Amino acid sequence: MARSTSKDAQDLFRALWSAYSATPTNLKIIDLYVMYAVFTALIQVVYMAMVGSFPFNSFLSGVLSCVGTAVLAVCLRIQVNKENKEFKDLAPERAFADFVLCNLVLHLVIMNFLG
Amino acid sequence: MAAVRVPPPFPFFLVLALSISAAATTVLQPISDHHRSAALNLFVLSHGSFHSLQDAYEALRVFEILGIEEKQRVGTDTFNGILKCKVNGEVFKGIASRLKASISDASPLPDLYYSIGSLVLIKDQDSNVDVHLADAPGTFQSIKALSQSDGKWRYSSDKTESSAYATGLALEALAGVISLASSEIDHSKVNTVKSDILKLFDSIEKNDDVNFYFPEESVGVNEHQDSLSTTSSVVRGVTAFAAVVSGEINLPGDKTLGLAKFLLGTGIPGNAKDFFNQVESLAFLESKRVSIPLILSLPETVYSLTKKGQLKVRVSTALGSAAPPLIVKLVRAFSSGAKDSTIIESKELQYDKRSGLHVLDAFTNNVDVGSYVFVFEIVLRDSRSEQVYATGGQFHVPIYVTGIIEVSNAEIGVLGDLGSAETKKVLDLAGNGIVSLSANHLQKLRLSFHLTTPYGHVFKPHQAIFKLRHETKVEHMFVVGNVAKKFEITLDFLGLVEKLFYLSGKYDIELTVGDAAMENSFIRLLGHVKLDLPEAPEKAAQPPPPPVDPYSRYGPKAEITHLFRAPEKRPPQNLSITFLALILLPFLGFLIGYWRSSVALCTFLVEAGPVHHSQDSRLFGSFLDVFWPQNSFLSCFDINQVEICMREANNLYL
DSSP: OOOHHHHHHHHHHHHHHHHHTOOOHHHHHHHHHHHHHHHHHHHHHHHHHHHSSSSSHHHHHHHHHHHHHHHHHHHHHHHHOOOOGGGSSSHHHHHHHHHHHHHHHHHHHHHOOOO | OOOOOOOHHHHHHHHHHHHHHHHHSSSSSSHHOOOOOHHHHHHBBBBBBBSSSSHHHHHHHHHHHHHHGGEEEEEEEESSTOOOOOOOOOHHHHHHHHHHHHHHHHHOHHHHHHHHHHHHHHHHHHHSOOOOBBHHHHHHHHHHHHOOSSSSSSHHHOOOOHHHHHHHHHHHHHHHHHHHHHOOOOOOHHHHHHHHHHHHHHEEEEEETTEOOOOOOEEETTTEHHHHHHHHHHHHHHHHHHHSSOOOOOOHHHHHHHHHHHHTTTTTOOSSSHHHHOOOOOOHTTTTSSOOEEEEESSSSSEETTTTTEEEEEEEETTOBOSSSEEEEEEEEETTTTTEEEEEEEEOOEETTTTTEEEETTTTGGGOEEEEEEEEEEEEESHHHHEEEOOOEEEEEEEEEBBEEEEEEEEEEOOOOSOEEEEEOOTTSSSSSEEEEEETTEEEEEEEEEEOOSSSSSSSOOOEEEEEEEEOEEEEEEEEEEEEEEEEEEEEHHTTTTTTOOOEEEEEEEEEOOOTTTTTTTEEEEEEEEEOOOOOOTTOOOOOOOOOHHHHHOOOOOOOOOOOSSSOOOOOOOHHHHHHHHHHHHHHHHHHHHHHHHHHHHHHHHHHHHHHHOHHHHHHHHHHHHHHHGGGGGGTTOHHHHHHHHHHOEEEEE
């Protein structure tokens, strides 16, 4: 019973991996960027849990910067994904430019809130 | 357990002796070396001279009277009259003529006083200067016109109130007029002034039937003369007038003596002006112009039976000069509490030439511990001296005789219901023994002891206090009464439960016996008693709160540490560095993943077709620049090839 469960899990993992391998490279790069931002946020949360929340605004700035940029990267991924028909008229360069601009505004706020 | 406080006898006796001697203010002391040293401290030179001419005069006059040689330190250009300065006679003539011109009938008294006084001084300095008053009788009369019926003078004709201070000025001025008169003043006028002086002394103030003085006065709006200044002014005036008139003024000797006693009674004045007034007035009283007062003083008024001292009496003038041959008699001595009982009567003191004191031998043989009043009388050996000196009748002097009081038969015990002793212990009050007792509210505590003087008489001390002190520091004090020699106190706890606030527990027993005449006064912890009292009812009075330790309320407080800003909490540095490294790991992972995926992209893009310029290629180039400062594509191809790649990429994406 347990053996079939683990075999099923491996099969599932293999299927996911092969399906993900078909993803375009640019989307993979964006996914990588999102993972980087999320992991950075998680590490900051763990650090705050260990040493305390002082200064709190600095913690918020760090975490919200990561989360914010991850969210903007997700939006970029949605917009540049060819399979997404909703944004088929939007040029990926435009999406990227929006991504860059929004990041600039986000990090301007974050830098002021950092303290 | 409270510490036993039994003060050592001698220092305690000394303190008591000093306090007693301080309280005996009727025992006057003549001028002594204490005055001389005080004068040196009061009249101090500032940079080699005094602040003013008046200060210099007062200082030099005091030094002269007291026989102090300090005047040699003062510069010779300070004052005439005392230092015999050489001044041009013409100057004196000019001053004298102006002074004479200023004297008029309408002048107020102070102006006349200063003008005439200055003329008298000039007369003493230079006999060649003509200082005689043209109209001496007229001037005399104008001064006399300011007198009033009570023997006092007014300051001016438009003032209605008379003043003793003004009287002194007037008498000095009249004396000056008499000495400056070219012809003799009418005797009747002089006699009138003499009778005015006697009237003045009729209204003199008396203090405790001993001191005579003239009271303080307000002169004008802002000036105020205290009693010492006023009395000094009168003494100065009376003695100046007595010096220039013939015959006696017949001032009563007791009043002269009373003036001297008042002046000596001020002790050692604290300021230079008062000191000068005191010393100069005493000097005038001793100038033989009036009866010279003789002061009877005792070097000590506390005598110890233990030391068996002698009663010593000194008789001298107020300035401490030797008295004429005389006898001091002890008229009687009686106890302060029993004025009718005389313990010593009609004794003559022996004169000791070496010490100059009159001594009563072995008086302590007859006198027991206690306080007494000794009445002395001075009898001049030469009857002619009675015209010169004022002896003043009898002197009442308080004498204290101290001694060791025997405390004996001391017992403490607990009595039962019927008064029978259940516990009885003998106390050794001279030792340090402590007793332990226990009692309940139905029993009584009794303490008794005997107090006997060295001669075996009853001694009733000023303080005989029995104290109970609870563990909670609540104290209760009781006075120990006596029947003859036996002092006894019985505490019936049944009646005292309320007073003791129903506090059961251990009580310290303390006995205090003290008196000024007792050389061995003591405060002694006798022991403890464990009291078992009933429970307090609901509405019983609560014991008083314990006394606040004064050091806790008024003593220094703990220093407050001011914390203006809490220091920032910082994590351990190792932890911070570790997490710094951890934070960089996702970024490294991103870079590695991006490098691997961009290699694949690079490989794919190399297969692209012809190049053409496009907006997209520039955007894509900038995309690469943003994400990847070190553009890995540069290792693949140059910018033209990037355009080729962009075209193919666009074809791919679309």
